[in-house]
Amino acid sequence: MTNDGTAIGIDFGGTSVKIGVVRGAEVVDHAPPIATQDFDGPEPLLVAICRTVEDLRIHHPGILAIGVGMPGFVDFEQGVVRNLTNVPGWHEFPLKTRLSQGTGLPVIVDNDANCMAYAEWKLGAGRGMQHLVAITLGTGVGGGLVVNNQMVRGARFGAGELGQMSIDWKGLRGTYGNLGALEEYIGNQEITQAASDAYHSRGDHRSLGDCTPAQLSRAAEEGDPVALELWNTIAGQLANVLMDCCWLLNPEALIIGGGVAKAGPLLFGPLQEALFSQLSDPFKEALQVLPARFGNEAGMIGAATQALESVAP
Amino acid sequence: MTNDGTAIGIDFGGTSVKIGVVRGAEVVDHAPPIATQDFDGPEPLLVAICRTVEDLRIHHPGILAIGVGMPGFVDFEQGVVRNLTNVPGWHEFPLKTRLSQGTGLPVIVDNDANCMAYAEWKLGAGRGMQHLVAITLGTGVGGGLVVNNQMVRGARFGAGELGQMSIDWKGLRGTYGNLGALEEYIGNQEITQAASDAYHSRGDHRSLGDCTPAQLSRAAEEGDPVALELWNTIAGQLANVLMDCCWLLNPEALIIGGGVAKAGPLLFGPLQEALFSQLSDPFKEALQVLPARFGNEAGMIGAATQALESVAP
Known part of the structure; x- marks a missing residue:
């Protein structure tokens, strides 16, 4: 199961957090989106994301890593969300560490537009x-x-x-x-x-x-x-x-x-x-x-692809 | 003599071609500048440049390479001058090959502003x-x-x-x-x-x-x-x-x-x-x-430094 290279891609938006299972250039499974504004800051939202990831892993036991695309500034090396443009409460939040602790999986966190660019470069028009x-x-x-x-x-x-x-x-x-x-x-x-x-x-x-x-x-x-x-x-x-x-x-x-x-x-x-x-x-x-080749799924695919390459470069 | 890393730097300008002997961040010797406009196209100018290089090598036998900064578009990989903004007759001229044949030295050819950037990066403000x-x-x-x-x-x-x-x-x-x-x-x-x-x-x-x-x-x-x-x-x-x-x-x-x-x-x-x-x-x-740290000598120093790194990276 490890050879097919499956990862979870998370597209964190101001309205909703979309979580999918990504294999190659495809999102092969979707969780129901999480409404970002229903949660008061990063901690409760993190709990909801971890739960969703666990649900998806039941049907996809081969998942190797998680990639997250964030709408704002991210310290990519540390995986710290420095600031989000339209989501209050996210300031210097160590998402990589926390999501990795919560799921036991390796995590990468990047800016969402970088994820889109990465998807197009590795699998899309570029x-x-x-x-x-x-x-x-x-x-x-x-x-x-x-x-x-x-x-x-x-x-x-x-x-x-x-x-x-x-x-x-x-x-x-x-x-x-x-x-x-x-x-x-x-x-x-x-x-x-x-x-x-x-x-x-x-x-x-x-x-x-x-x-x-x-x-x-x-x-x-x-x-x-x-x-x-x-x-x-x-x-x-x-x-x-x-x-x-x-x-x-x-x-x-x-x-x-x-x-x-x-x-x-x-x-x-x-x-x-x-x-x-x-x-x-x-x-x-x-x-x-x-x-671009990818539409709404570019963020998920790019984040998941980066996550996979970080564990098996 | 080979360890001091001496190279010739050439700053090819619309008015004059300046040729110097570069060691580290210094131009340790200068040849008299060659008036660009006195020569009808690349061939006779190349002959003059080769002669000047030979003269400099008499006093600097340890010279390892030549770097040239050109005021226009250069195919850096091939060392071909594609086009110069203010010097007529320079079109698709294989300067790297020809200058190397004429002097027996390894040659790199780059755009002059790239040479300036390279000098500042390796030895200057950057x-x-x-x-x-x-x-x-x-x-x-x-x-x-x-x-x-x-x-x-x-x-x-x-x-x-x-x-x-x-x-x-x-x-x-x-x-x-x-x-x-x-x-x-x-x-x-x-x-x-x-x-x-x-x-x-x-x-x-x-x-x-x-x-x-x-x-x-x-x-x-x-x-x-x-x-x-x-x-x-x-x-x-x-x-x-x-x-x-x-x-x-x-x-x-x-x-x-x-x-x-x-x-x-x-x-x-x-x-x-x-x-x-x-x-x-x-x-x-x-x-x-x-x-910037370097003034008029930035082109020569950057070109020579690139040339040296190309022979002893």
Whole structure:
């Protein structure tokens, strides 16, 4: 049973904690999600997670390790959750140690966008590559990097924060005072607000619910000029940060995932055009712009895959 | 004689080719510079370089290797100069092979900004670091990266082009169509032009020669408000790209060299302030903003050091 390489992948989100059994590139079993907000801080939530893991192990006795993807800053080496953006009470929590004590299994803990990048690199759109940049477009904008065939974590495990990179040195102020932060322009809510503003300025007073990225895709596919223009703007803003990544790292691929990426050709068409008109040959020659292979399961798969490689490298 | 680790470092510039004998962090001997423009293309210049190398070896018989820093794109693995920005005729030239044949010595060829970064990493301000970003501010703006204790070269050896990164997704068009390219704002000539414009708009019609970065430093030190404001602007623009590097790579140091960096506190003061007000804790904790140790000799020293490590790693 140990040879099939089965691990538990945990995708810890602000709304729910999703726990699955991962084998290769597949989530072969799911536990019912745990509602994050039902628990007051890390201790009771940890108990619920350990119980769920035990339940899953009854049917999957070959589980070798646990990988956890967290929505915030993690000390990857120590497995300590330093701070979570949208979940109160998680501050300097030694999740690796505690989850390992609670389950008897080896544990790795990483940032969720790093897990997504890892999944794409090892099993997805970036398989076999030495240099890639992965970005995930959702409520927030996150990312992960591979350089010289290694994950890039940086001096304090913060690397890959593409959503905080700037598109305008005099632009909108981001969460950390950073002017022009990409997330302030193309986060889910920011796109919805920009769409609402654009429609309202033309006398079209549709609700915010009709201005989500998904609605905006539908409208653009039907030829709505406002929606089409918005996708072009989003693509231009995204291209700016991705272009910076290219000039800096000269990657083989930009891998784009998350909900907003579901816009497909509406986003990828103008994005590709904006990128390739702003790079020189050595940067274009090497470059592919690819949709991510994994959707919602990227975090679980990437976390579990890292956990497996940590026990049997 | 082989143990002292002596190599020849060549800093190939648009104006002159500087050739020195490098031991440790020092250039212990210099040949007279060769005027680049006196030679019609790579072949005759190669002959002149080989002759100079032979002359130097008479007094330095222990020379083990040659390192060359080139102002443009180089295939580092093959040692082929793909293209030089300001020197005509250098296109797909196999400099490593030809220089090695001409001298009988092992040769490495790299981009000049990578050589500068390498010198700072191995012997300069970034000694012992695992993650750093080096930038050189002169006629152009170049850079080099160390991640996970390795040089970052990327898929086609183009990595580290900090001067092409954008500060404004709708900004000035760079050499490659890239909107907002930093080099268009803080290259030597661009600073001089911006200063001239600022003075002229206030009825001060001083010459371009009185608006160079060096003149601008002098004026600012004397309290000239126009010059002081210009340095603040330059620092803000530079901070934007360096901040992007931090969010992406979470480095331990930003190392700043080149002529413009001679402005010292006029630049480093507002730069440090702009950077630290736009980063979150894990990025600030790890970060030092440092002047480069090496000046004009960085290219020679970095090229020679790489060459030495390639023969005796």
